[in-house]
Amino acid sequence: MRHYGIIGYPLQHSFSARYFSQKFAREGIDAEYSLYPMEDLKSQIEELLNRLDGFNVTMPYKQAIIPYLDALDETAKAVGAVNVVHQRIGYNTDCIGFMESIRPLLRANDQKALVLGTGGASKAVCYGLQQLGLTPTLVSRTKREGVLTYAELTEEVMAAYTVIVNCTPLGMYPQIENCPEIPYEYLSARHLLFDCVYNPEETLFLRKGAAQGAKTQNGIEMLYGQAKAAWKIWNK
DSSP states (O other): OEEEEEEESOOTTOSHHHHHHHHHHHHTOOEEEEEEEOSOHHHHHHHHHHHOSEEEEOTTOTTTTGGGSSEEOHHHHHHTOOSEEETTEEEOOHHHHHHHHHGGGOOTTOOEEEEEOOSHHHHHHHHHHHHTTOEEEEEESSOBTTEEEGGGOOHHHHHHOOEEEEOSOTTOTTOTTOOOOOOGGGOOTTOEEEESOOSSSSOHHHHHHHHTTOEEEOSHHHHHHHHHHHHHHHTO
């Protein structure tokens, strides 16, 4: 039997176990997929690297896992974050899922994007946006060089950035009453809001954007896209 899983914290609402277990059953593959919630990466990671045939990586370990791997593929190296591991090599399929999902929604005037959050998901999204010809700018609560704060999102800034991607967990179930603190009143039909969160299907971030006429997309297609790419890596 082959052994797969997902590491991160928390994991109680993970989609991956159901998705991959059903796929193994449909394909007739003798394999199991388990959840490995880890409050401390260092204490368990070597054991899992030696025992598992492959695994997914989710928050908050997409960057922290890199020093424990033997190598990264070209995409993971360019992104600087890993969400799939196979034979101690790190891959990033988040950017594949993201690009496949957002590409059909982009319009000719979409040239600049605000990326909310600075974690591993945001790195994959920035890489994907650049591959699609857009210029991304990170937004964080903390002021840094080259990074905007939420307080700096003026009406002029919001008008210039027609694509906004939420890479934070704000609004994820069960805390569905939360959303990024952007000035929603400056949104219009010219904007596209993309949320990497997929549960609930319509987050408060997307709902407030839609109320202003913005086009919206949740993270479910991105989720399936990255999972399909992970499957190919494990079974190539």
